[in-house]
Amino acid sequence: MFKKTLIAASLAMTAAYSIAAPAPVQETAPVAEEAPQVVVFKNVNVFNGTENKLYKNHSVVVTDNKITAITKGEADIPEDAQVIDGEGRTLMPALIDAHMHLTIPKGLLGTDDMRWTEIAIHGQEFAEMYLDMGFGTIRDVGGADGSWTDMERDGRLKEVPRIYASGAPIAPIGSHADVGLQSRRLTDSPQNLEILNIMSNANGVEEIKEQARYNYRQGAQFTKVFQSGGVSSKFDPWQYNSYLDDEMKAAVAIAESYGSYVATHVYSEQAMHQALDLGVKTLEHGFMFKAEMADKFNKEGAFIATNLTAFSPDLATIPVVQDPLIQKKLASAQAAFGSYQKEMKAAEDAGFDRRAFNVDCVGVADTCAKQIAHEIWLNADMFGNFSALRAMTSTSGRISAELMQPWIDPYSDAKLGVIEVGAYADILLIDGNPLEDITLVGGRDTWFGEDNDAKKDGSHLTEMDLIMKDGKIFKNTL
Numbered sequence: 001m002f003k004k005t006l007i008a009a010s011l012a013m014t015a016a017y018s019i020a021a022p023a024p025v026q027e028t029a030p031v032a033e034e035a036p037q038v039v040v041f042k043n044v045n046v047f048n049g050t051e052n053k054l055y056k057n058h059s060v061v062v063t064d065n066k067i068t069a070i071t072k073g074e075a076d077i078p079e080d081a082q083v084i085d086g087e088g089r090t091l092m093p094a095l096i097d098a099h100m101h102l103t104i105p106k107g108l109l110g111t112d113d114m115r116w117t118e119i120a121i122h123g124q125e126f127a128e129m130y131l132d133m134g135f136g137t138i139r140d141v142g143g144a145d146g147s148w149t150d151m152e153r154d155g156r157l158k159e160v161p162r163i164y165a166s167g168a169p170i171a172p173i174g175s176h177a178d179v180g181l182q183s184r185r186l187t188d189s190p191q192n193l194e195i196l197n198i199m200s201n202a203n204g205v206e207e208i209k210e211q212a213r214y215n216y217r218q219g220a221q222f223t224k225v226f227q228s229g230g231v232s233s234k235f236d237p238w239q240y241n242s243y244l245d246d247e248m249k250a251a252v253a254i255a256e257s258y259g260s261y262v263a264t265h266v267y268s269e270q271a272m273h274q275a276l277d278l279g280v281k282t283l284e285h286g287f288m289f290k291a292e293m294a295d296k297f298n299k300e301g302a303f304i305a306t307n308l309t310a311f312s313p314d315l316a317t318i319p320v321v322q323d324p325l326i327q328k329k330l331a332s333a334q335a336a337f338g339s340y341q342k343e344m345k346a347a348e349d350a351g352f353d354r355r356a357f358n359v360d361c362v363g364v365a366d367t368c369a370k371q372i373a374h375e376i377w378l379n380a381d382m383f384g385n386f387s388a389l390r391a392m393t394s395t396s397g398r399i400s401a402e403l404m405q406p407w408i409d410p411y412s413d414a415k416l417g418v419i420e421v422g423a424y425a426d427i428l429l430i431d432g433n434p435l436e437d438i439t440l441v442g443g444r445d446t447w448f449g450e451d452n453d454a455k456k457d458g459s460h461l462t463e464m465d466l467i468m469k470d471g472k473i474f475k476n477t478l
Contacts, residue, residue: 044086049393065471094136094426096396099358127160136426146219167215171226259405377443429466
C-alpha cells in the first residue's frame with residue numbers, strides 16, 4: 001500500500017513538473033554585424049598636411065571614421081563601397097582653428113548682458129558656420145565648457161566640428177577677463193559671464209587652483225590663463241602681466257595633474273619667456289615673438305598661435321574696439337608688434353614648425369566668416385601657402401596629440417589635421433592646388449566689402465566641393 005502510494009505521488013509530481021516546465025529555448029540565428037561604411041576617393045591629388053607637395057593620382061580609402069588606405073593609382077574597392085571620383089581634385093585634411101570663442105558673440109562687455117539661451121544659439125550657429133567653411137576641429141580657448149564637446153560627440157550637435165574647450169579663462173580682477181563696472185568692489189556679486197563660467201575672477205594661488213579644478217569638473221580639457229593685458233578690454237594695458245610666477249605655476253600644476261596643459265593669452269616678450277619657463281605649452285597671440293625664441297619653444301614642446309588680423313589696419317574699424325581709450329591701446333600695440341612677421345619668417349625659414357592657426361573672432365557667424373577668410377589669406381601672404389596650410393592642419397592638430405594624455409583628450413583615437421593611414425577621416429576635396437592658390441580654401445585678400453561677402457547660396461565663403469568630418473559627408477557637390 002505504501003509502495004503504491006509512493007509511486008502515485010511520484011507520478012503526480014512528475015506530471016505537475018511537466019506542466020509547469022518552460023518550453024525548450026528556441027535557437028535563433030545570430031544577428032549579422034553591420035558591415036562598416038567604406039568610402040573610396042579615387043583619382044585625387046593628396047596634400048597630407050605636413051609636406052609642401054601634392055601626391056598625384058592617388059586613392060584614399062575611408063572605413064567608418066578613419067583613413068584605412070592610401071595608394072598610388074587605383075585602390076581595391078570593397079563591395080558596397082561608396083566611390084567618389086575626385087577627377088583630379090586635391091584631397092586634403094579638414095582645417096583646424098586652434099583659437100576661437102563659441103560663447104562671446106559681442107565682446108566681453110556686450111556678451112555680459114546676454115542671456116544664456118541667446119549665447120547658446122549663437123554658439124551653435126557659430127560652430128555650424130565653421131564646418132560649412134571646411135573646419136573639422138575648433139579649439140575654444142576661453143568660454144565654452146565640456147558640454148559642447150559632449151554634445152558634438154553624442155550627436156546632439158550634428159553639423160559642427162570637433163570641439164576642444166577650456167572653460168572659463170582664469171584671470172584676476174582688473175585683467176582682460178574683468179567685465180565688471182569700474183565701481184565694482186571685490187566683495188560684489190559676480191557678473192553674468194562669471195555666473196555662466198564663461199569668464200572668471202581668480203585672485204591668488206588658491207583661487208586659481210579652485211577655478212582650474214572647477215573647469216575640469218565642468219568637462220574642460222585644458223586650462224586657459226590671461227597672463228597679459230588686452231587691447232579690447234577696459235582696465236588693463238596690454239603690457240601688464242596679470243599673474244606672478246607662483247600663480248602661473250599653480251595653474252600649470254593643476255593642468256598637469258589632469259594630464260593636460262595651460263594655454264596663455266600673452267603679448268610681451270617678457271611674459272612669453274615667463275610662460276615658457278614656467279611650463280605653459282601654448283602661447284596665444286605672442287605678438288612680440290623673436291626668432292631666437294624658437295629653440296626654447298622646441299625644447300619645451302610648446303606652440304604659438306597668433307591671430308594675424310591683429311596687424312591689419314581694418315582691425316581699428318570693428319565694433320569691439322571703438323572706445324577712444326581702446327583705440328589708443330590698439331595703436332600702441334600695433335606699433336610694438338611690427339617685427340612679428342620678420343621674426344617668425346626667419347624662424348620658419350630655419351625649420352620652426354610650431355605656429356598654429358588663430359582667428360580669435362568675437363561676433364556673429366556672418367561677420368566672423370569674413371574674418372576667418374581674411375585670416376587664411378594673411379597667413380599665406382605673410383608666410384607662404386604651405387606655412388598657412390600646415391598651420392591650419394597638421395600643426396594645429398599636433399597640439400592635442402602632443403600635450404594631452406589620452407584620458408583627457410576626447411579625440412585621442414586618431415590623428416587630426418593629416419591625411420595618413422589611421423588618421424581621422426576629416427577630409428576636404430577642392431578643385432585646384434591650394435599650395436598655389438589660397439583662395440581655394442576660402443582665403444580673401446579683403447576683410448570687409450563685396451569681395452568678402454557670403455555666397456549667393458547662403459554658405460560662408462567655402463570653396464570646397466566635398467566636406468567630410470569623422471567619416472560622414474556633410475557637403476558633396478560632385
